[in-house]
Amino acid sequence: MNKRLILIIVAVLVALGLGVGAWLYYGQADTPAATAEPVTYSGYDFPASAKEIDWKDREIFKAGLVDSAVGSLKDLSRASTYYISLEIAPDLVSPIKGHQIVRFFNTEKGALTEIYFRLYPNFQGGKIEVSHMTLDGGAMIPSLESADTALRVDLKDPLQPGESLVMEMDFELSIPTEMGGNYGLYGYFEDVLVLDTFYPMIPAFDENGWNKQTPQNNGDLTYTDASFYIVQVKAPADLVLASSGVAVDQQIKGSTQTTVFASGPARDFYLAGSRKFVEINEQIGETLVRVYTRPEYSVNQAYALDYATHAIEILSRQVGEYPYTEFEILSSPMRALGIEYPGITSIVVDEFVDGVELYGMPSEQMLESTLAHETGHMWFYNTVGNDQQNQPWVDEALVQYMTYIYYLDRYGDGDGYVESWKYRWSRVENADIPIGLPAGEYHGAEYSGIVYGRGPLFFYDLENKYGLDTVMSAVQSYYQDHLWGNGTTEDIRAALEDACDCDLSAEFEDWVYEKPYVE
Numbered sequence: 460m461n462k463r464l465i466l467i468i469v470a471v472l473v474a475l476g477l478g479v480g481a482w483l484y485y486g487q488a489d490t491p492a493a494t495a496e497p498v499t500y501s502g503y504d505f506p507a508s509a510k511e512i513d514w515k516d517r518e519i520f521k522a523g524l525v526d527s528a529v530g531s532l533k534d535l536s537r538a539s540t541y542y543i544s545l546e547i548a549p550d551l552v553s554p555i556k557g558h559q560i561v562r563f564f565n566t567e568k569g570a571l572t573e574i575y576f577r578l579y580p581n582f583q584g585g586k587i588e589v590s591h592m593t594l595d596g597g598a599m600i601p602s603l604e605s606a607d608t609a610l611r612v613d614l615k616d617p618l619q620p621g622e623s624l625v626m627e628m629d630f631e632l633s634i635p636t637e638m639g640g641n642y643g644l645y646g647y648f649e650d651v652l653v654l655d656t657f658y659p660m661i662p663a664f665d666e667n668g669w670n671k672q673t674p675q676n677n678g679d680l681t682y683t684d685a686s687f688y689i690v691q692v693k694a695p696a697d698l699v700l701a702s703s704g705v706a707v708d709q710q711i712k713g714s715t716q717t718t719v720f721a722s723g724p725a726r727d728f729y730l731a732g733s734r735k736f737v738e739i740n741e742q743i744g745e746t747l748v749r750v751y752t753r754p755e756y757s758v759n760q761a762y763a764l765d766y767a768t769h770a771i772e773i774l775s776r777q778v779g780e781y782p783y784t785e786f787e788i789l790s791s792p793m794r795a796l797g798i799e800y801p802g803i804t805s806i807v808v809d810e811f812v813d814g815v816e817l818y819g820m821p822s823e824q825m826l827e828s829t830l831a832h833e834t835g836h837m838w839f840y841n842t843v844g845n846d847q848q849n850q851p852w853v854d855e856a857l858v859q860y861m862t863y864i865y866y867l868d869r870y871g872d873g874d875g876y877v878e879s880w881k882y883r884w885s886r887v888e889n890a891d892i893p894i895g896l897p898a899g900e901y902h903g904a905e906y907s908g909i910v911y912g913r914g915p916l917f918f919y920d921l922e923n924k925y926g927l928d929t930v931m932s933a934v935q936s937y938y939q940d941h942l943w944g945n946g947t948t949e950d951i952r953a954a955l956e957d958a959c960d961c962d963l964s965a966e967f968e969d970w971v972y973e974k975p976y977v978e
């Protein structure tokens with residue numbers, strides 16, 4: 460995710476008349492026909508209760524996966540599966556009523572005595588309240604922790620490795636209309652309803668236990684295991700919905716639609732909607748790329764479709780095949796340039812306004828770098844996950860480097876984009892701050908300058924020493940080795956050392972690791 464700090468820095472520069480042009484390339488977009496193909500619905504029956512669920516049946520998820528990714532359904536038989544139903548009122552701002560049934564397996568080595576859910580709307584300017592929780596059918600009362608962003612569920616009997624349980628709950632979401640919280644990613648703003656990490660979400664469990672820490676000041680929030688989601692949305696019939704996964708059923712009765720989405724494996728489930736959205740789309744290989752925005756933004760909408768189809772094609776070839784049959788892009792107001800979710804990304808609406816300069820550049824050039832970056836997250840963040848709060852460089856610096864790969868592959872030259880990293884780093888006086896710190900340890904402009912600037916320069920430095928093929932071979936093996944799992948700093952180091960057949964201790968000390976305090 461590109462942060463508001465970047466916006467502020469760039470805005471300050473623009474105010475100073477410095478501009479930041481020349482680091483982006485101007486791509487000529489083909490203008491596709493503005494047609495929205497209707498989705499084919501299979502007539503999926505959303506289960507009325509937990510008893511009706513056949514947990515082993517993963518057939519419905521095949522609709523959202525390209526052929527090469529279907530094998531993941533078998534590999535991830537113990538991944539969590541969520542059944543979520545939502546009721547969105549016609550005014551789009553009344554509290555949203557939700558119900559969730561989730562099956563969770565203990566895939567750890569030891570018994571679990573508690574399970575956590577993250578309640579991020581409580582950090583995002585909104586509110587989520589969970590009620591009527593049951594555990595394998597028995598009522599229970601969970602408790603809140605970490606500034607109400609973590610819900611602890613104590614288990615009467617420890618859950619042994621390989622065992623599973625089913626939890627069911629109601630939840631209610633308050634929808635803010637004033638932008639606040641985490642970059643304005645959750646709420647209803649200028650005709651767009653955006654529901655970022657809105658449901659009770661099971662976090663990752665790693666060597667430090669459950670990821671239940673209070674959110675830090677910078678960075679993206681989620682750290683989860685790949686899971687499966689079937690989500691039924693009752694909403695006004697004229698609300699155009701954009702989401703993770705694919706629509707597998709839609710019924711329209713009077714002024715109400717009931718649409719069911721299936722998504723997975725995926726890190727998260729995202730949903731957005733607007734009555735103002737129009738769609739254009741284009742098929743690339745097995746993947747349909749769909750772009751939603753308001754009709755007045757049709758010029759940059761066509762650019763977005765062009766950038767996204769090229770990014771999907773290029774990174775599929777350079778890293779590994781994009782796993783889903785859909786990739787969606789929407790415009791929304793936010794205090795960031797863009798934010799990634801599984802199979803979908805939201806881009807700040809300002810970048811869809813054509814014919815204007817944005818932070819010293821034509822808006823469509825800003826759109827290209829933002830969209831290439833967010834598309835890169837489909838590989839690093841979604842397919843290979845990571846602890847975004849404690850090791851943000853693992854996806855952000857790598858995705859910055861993947862954005863450079865997009866420019867290099869598409870235009871034969873990535874130098875302009877490399878300049879943008881140097882520029883970002885220069886904003887913090889090229890400070891020798893490690894790129895591998897937790898998000899909350901960076902102050903002010905450091906998060907942007909170090910993680911998004913110095914971070915990709917580390918990969919670039921390795922490219923200059925060992926060659927592009929060596930670095931990309933490491934990226935590919937890191938991707939394949941951690942497909943649908945989570946990767947860490949040490950996993951990236953192992954992939955790089957394997958590829959260069961060398962010891963990178965000195966490089967990691969210089970660039971990545973926290974240095975011991977020296978007076």
Ligand SMILES: [Zn+2]
Nearest residue numbers: 460461855858
């Ligand atoms: Zn990012």
